[in-house]
Amino acid sequence: MKPVLLIAVNFVREQRWPILVLLLWVLLLAFQGLVTEMPRERDDLLFIFKQVAVYVVVFSIFFGGSAIYNERRSRRVLAVLAKDVARYQYLSGLVIGVTMACGIYCFTLGLTGSWTLGQSGFQIRDVWFLMACLAAASALAGTVALMFSTFLNPFFAAGATALVLLAPAVLERTVAHSLGIVVPTWELTATVVKSSFDSPLKISWTPILLAIVETVFFWMISAWIFTRVDIAVAVE
Amino acid sequence: MPGALEFENLAKEYRSFASRRRLRALDGFTLQVETGEIFGFLGPNGAGKSTAIHLAMGFMRPTSGSGRMLGQPFGYAPARRRVGFLAENVALYHRRAQRLVRFYGALNGMGGADLEKRSRDVLGAVGLLEHAGRNVGKFSRGMLQRVGLAQALVNDPELLILDEPTSALDPLVRVTIRELLLRAREQGKTIFLSSHLLSEVELICDRVAVLHRGRLVRLGRTADLLQSTEQIEIVARGISDTLFPGAKTENGFVRYAVPSSSQRAVIEKIWAAGGEVVRLNPVRRSLEQVFLEVTSTQETATKAEKA
Numbered sequence: 001m002k003p004v005l006l007i008a009v010n011f012v013r014e015q016r017w018p019i020l021v022l023l024l025w026v027l028l029l030a031f032q033g034l035v036t037e038m039p040r041e042r043d044d045l046l047f048i049f050k051q052v053a054v055y056v057v058v059f060s061i062f063f064g065g066s067a068i069y070n071e072r073r074s075r076r077v078l079a080v081l082a083k084d085v086a087r088y089q090y091l092s093g094l095v096i097g098v099t100m101a102c103g104i105y106c107f108t109l110g111l112t113g114s115w116t117l118g119q120s121g122f123q124i125r126d127v128w129f130l131m132a133c134l135a136a137a138s139a140l141a142g143t144v145a146l147m148f149s150t151f152l153n154p155f156f157a158a159g160a161t162a163l164v165l166l167a168p169a170v171l172e173r174t175v176a177h178s179l180g181i182v183v184p185t186w187e188l189t190a191t192v193v194k195s196s197f198d199s200p201l202k203i204s205w206t207p208i209l210l211a212i213v214e215t216v217f218f219w220m221i222s223a224w225i226f227t228r229v230d231i232a233v234a235v236e
Numbered sequence: 237m238p239g240a241l242e243f244e245n246l247a248k249e250y251r252s253f254a255s256r257r258r259l260r261a262l263d264g265f266t267l268q269v270e271t272g273e274i275f276g277f278l279g280p281n282g283a284g285k286s287t288a289i290h291l292a293m294g295f296m297r298p299t300s301g302s303g304r305m306l307g308q309p310f311g312y313a314p315a316r317r318r319v320g321f322l323a324e325n326v327a328l329y330h331r332r333a334q335r336l337v338r339f340y341g342a343l344n345g346m347g348g349a350d351l352e353k354r355s356r357d358v359l360g361a362v363g364l365l366e367h368a369g370r371n372v373g374k375f376s377r378g379m380l381q382r383v384g385l386a387q388a389l390v391n392d393p394e395l396l397i398l399d400e401p402t403s404a405l406d407p408l409v410r411v412t413i414r415e416l417l418l419r420a421r422e423q424g425k426t427i428f429l430s431s432h433l434l435s436e437v438e439l440i441c442d443r444v445a446v447l448h449r450g451r452l453v454r455l456g457r458t459a460d461l462l463q464s465t466e467q468i469e470i471v472a473r474g475i476s477d478t479l480f481p482g483a484k485t486e487n488g489f490v491r492y493a494v495p496s497s498s499q500r501a502v503i504e505k506i507w508a509a510g511g512e513v514v515r516l517n518p519v520r521r522s523l524e525q526v527f528l529e530v531t532s533t534q535e536t537a538t539k540a541e542k543a
Contacts, residue, residue, distance in 0.1 A: 002342065002345070002347075003342075003343050003345075006339065006342055006343055007343075010329065010339065014329065074327050075323060075325060075327035076327045076328065076329060078293075078295060078321075078323045078327065079321075079323065079326075079327065079328060079340065079384075079387065080340075080343060081293075081294070081295065082293055082316060082319070082321035082323075082388075083316055083317070083340060083343035083344045083391075084313050084314055084316050084317035084343065084344050084345060085313060085316075085343055086313040089313075228297065230290075230295065230296040230297065231295050231296070232286075232290040232295035232296055233250070233296070
């Protein structure tokens with residue numbers, strides 16, 4: 001477990017600048033909270049909150065999709081895998097690293113959201129539930145991107161991930177409503193986007209649990225593929 | 237007793253996805269590196285040296301064949317805990333040197349005061365202790381290579397696999413690293429050294445192997461390879477060097493290299509001319525000469541095969 005955590009923390013450290021840039025959006029939300037005239041502009045504030053929240057899912061795809069590619073291109077992966085680190089442990093480190101990076105964002109956004117939206121009547125408990133939805137959605141999105149990045153370059157990995165994550169939305173509309181939860185990132189993100197001051201939030205933990213299970217499932221597939229990849233070959 | 241590193245009929249073929257072209261980087265490669273020796277792994281660019289090393293480290297899967305590292309199949313992660321590896325183009329995270337070495341040590345299960353002490357010791361051994369607090373992102377290539385060596389040594393490995401470890405180092409540091417490797421051998425460690433610096437290899441390696449186009453074309457003890465059994469240098473005095481075409485005069489002595497089969501005739505000719513034979517030396521070639529001879533012979537054979 002120690003190497004996994006070391007790789008995860010190292011991933012977050014390597015991504016510290018993109019994470020800091022992301023946190024600037026949270027800062028923007030906090031600033032908005034300071035200048036907004038409550039409760040007249042509370043819907044605008046919620047709109048910004050939702051917008052800033054959804055960014056993390058997109059960034060998790062970038063984090064997951066580029067992690068292996070960057071490590072292989074820079075050849076830094078060789079020094080890590082030359083140690084007592086199995087490929088599945090390396091991928092576990094990256095999955096946890098992506099989740100930690102998104103978790104940091106969700107946590108700070110949760111704090112800011114609790115303060116700003118809490119003032120305007122939004123249930124603080126609901127803010128944290130939405131953050132749990134986001135964290136689960138981004139962990140799954142990042143892991144799917146990581147899986148595709150084991151054999152595709154980041155651009156195609158991001159594209160393939162978008163297809164997989166958006167497929168349930170299409171299935172929901174064309175085949176059956178229940179299929180919307182097959183890969184629950186869409187469902188979880190929609191929960192965040194549809195939240196409002198007027199209608200009470202329907203709290204269901206099923207999509208979150210499903211997202212966690214699928215994150216493990218996609219991690220296992222990633223590990224299976226990555227074990228068979230020649231990592232010393234130039235990625236270009 | 238099993239070798240520290242064993243390649244058994246290993247082959248590796250690279251396939252280009254787009255053009256469906258195939259490149260055989262290694263072909264029927266068999267080699268055993270014994271425990272406690274410094275083994276030189278030579279070959280021209282593209283010979284397959286790095287491919288063989290990457291297969292041993294488990295970075296790649298062989299197309300066919302197998303291999304063992306410290307008694308375990310290639311790619312078995314726990315075996316790497318006893319191995320130190322330095323890649324050809326060192327690529328490390330941009331952290332302070334000592335933290336970086338500690339990070340790589342921790343990946344190998346080390347920790348606590350032992351890791352702290354060991355990281356300082358290895359940085360000292362490669363001459364970087366005074367730079368231990370500096371970020372390696374600001375290091376020169378030579379310094380980076382030394383940090384790379386430090387991270388390879390941090391776990392006190394039984395087997396060191398080094399791909400061009402001294403290519404970017406200045407002569408002074410090169411001597412330090414050479415002494416470090418010789419000390420490691422004295423401690424019973426095995427060193428597998430891939431290098432283009434043939435003079436270095438000649439100085440420290442017990443055995444060498446030459447790889448050419450993925451095939452092992454020469455293997456032997458360094459001393460045996462350098463010793464030419466076919467040529468004898470005859471040192472004589474009291475004669476003119478014009479007696480033998482190609483002979484040279486140095487400090488009053490005439491030196492002339494002849495095939496060992498014809499030495500008797502030459503010696504008799506010297507005596508007949510009133511000269512005196514002072515010494516007979518078996519001709520010792522440099523590793524560079526051996527390398528060039530082997531690779532050019534192979535190149536000619538390959539061209540003839542193609543024709």
